[in-house]
Amino acid sequence: MIFYFSATGNSKYVAKQLAINTSDALISITEAVHADKYTYATKAGESLGFVVPVYFYGIPDVVVKFIEKLEITDRYDSQHYIFTVLTCGGSSGNAGKMLAKLLAKRNMIVTSSFCVKMVDNYVLMYDLPKEETINEIMIKADVSINNICKKVQKKIVGDFNDLKGFAPWIMTPVLYKVYKHVRKTNKFFVEDSCKSCGLCTIACPENAIRMTGVGPRMRPVWTNDKCSLCLACLHRCPAKAIQYGKKTQKNGRYYNKEAEK
Ligand SMILES: Cc1cc2nc3c(=O)[nH]c(=O)nc-3n(C[C@H](O)[C@H](O)[C@H](O)COP(=O)(O)O)c2cc1C
Numbered sequence: 001m002i003f004y005f006s007a008t009g010n011s012k013y014v015a016k017q018l019a020i021n022t023s024d025a026l027i028s029i030t031e032a033v034h035a036d037k038y039t040y041a042t043k044a045g046e047s048l049g050f051v052v053p054v055y056f057y058g059i060p061d062v063v064v065k066f067i068e069k070l071e072i073t074d075r076y077d078s079q080h081y082i083f084t085v086l087t088c089g090g091s092s093g094n095a096g097k098m099l100a101k102l103l104a105k106r107n108m109i110v111t112s113s114f115c116v117k118m119v120d121n122y123v124l125m126y127d128l129p130k131e132e133t134i135n136e137i138m139i140k141a142d143v144s145i146n147n148i149c150k151k152v153q154k155k156i157v158g159d160f161n162d163l164k165g166f167a168p169w170i171m172t173p174v175l176y177k178v179y180k181h182v183r184k185t186n187k188f189f190v191e192d193s194c195k196s197c198g199l200c201t202i203a204c205p206e207n208a209i210r211m212t213g214v215g216p217r218m219r220p221v222w223t224n225d226k227c228s229l230c231l232a233c234l235h236r237c238p239a240k241a242i243q244y245g246k247k248t249q250k251n252g253r254y255y256n257k258e259a260e261k
């Protein structure tokens, strides 16, 4: 059973490749949260996987909240293979350790951890790389994902994350504190190009967006003060109508189309 959280498709793509190789069931954390479903039963000997993006050298808040409620109705022993795969834009810090600690609190002891460098979707500060660079990143990512799939299939144990970056034990506590402070929704706004389609409300894993108004004048409003800042709403709006602060108007939007194939 593989749980994944993905705002822009990178982690979904990785989770799908793993599921194809292992024949494990795929569970979307966004869908699970929408359905208020936190209890799952694994089959005997089935591996457990968690594929999530890195946010500020840590784990998305929605994933933290999901794991805190997660119940797996199964007996754990030292034979159980539990793996984590992070996707990031460059480096993960100690996000893997943070995830392992969270899982340990729920009696799930991580046996193997991995990390894949993919396209950085954090467009609140920087623009996306050029199309050519995106393709190069994906070619390299595919090689890493293939290696991870082989290791997971053989249930190889170890910490295989070589993307932790500089001083992860210092960087994670410092940057994650920043995340807790900045993930506010008051900087989101909607432009007139909004088509009233409501896709942003469906994409939001936190149920933090509600549509107001009627007919073609329906517009999203952010109902929670804080959210995970996953940027699913911003990247997946078909009209590029959602902005955050001053920089996103000129920056691109990203979705890993391979995740939907
Ligand atoms: C709020 C936020 C914070 C991020 N922080 C980091 C980071 O600390 N390190 C990093 O390498 N990438 C960072 N990223 C980039 C994502 O981890 C990366 O693009 C990831 O693959 C996105 O996964 P997804 O497409 O499954 O949502 C951040 C992205 C967001 C939205």
Ligand code: SF4
Pocket (backbone or CB within 6 Å): 190, 193, 194, 195, 196, 197, 198, 199, 200, 201, 219, 220, 236, 237, 238, 239, 240, 241, 242
């Ligand atoms: S996804 Fe974009 S176009 Fe659709 S309702 Fe939301 S803001 Fe409007």
Ligand code: SF4
Pocket (backbone or CB within 6 Å): 185, 203, 204, 205, 206, 207, 208, 209, 222, 227, 228, 229, 230, 231, 232, 233, 234
């Ligand atoms: S409001 Fe947007 S950025 Fe915040 S959690 Fe929802 S989809 Fe993600």
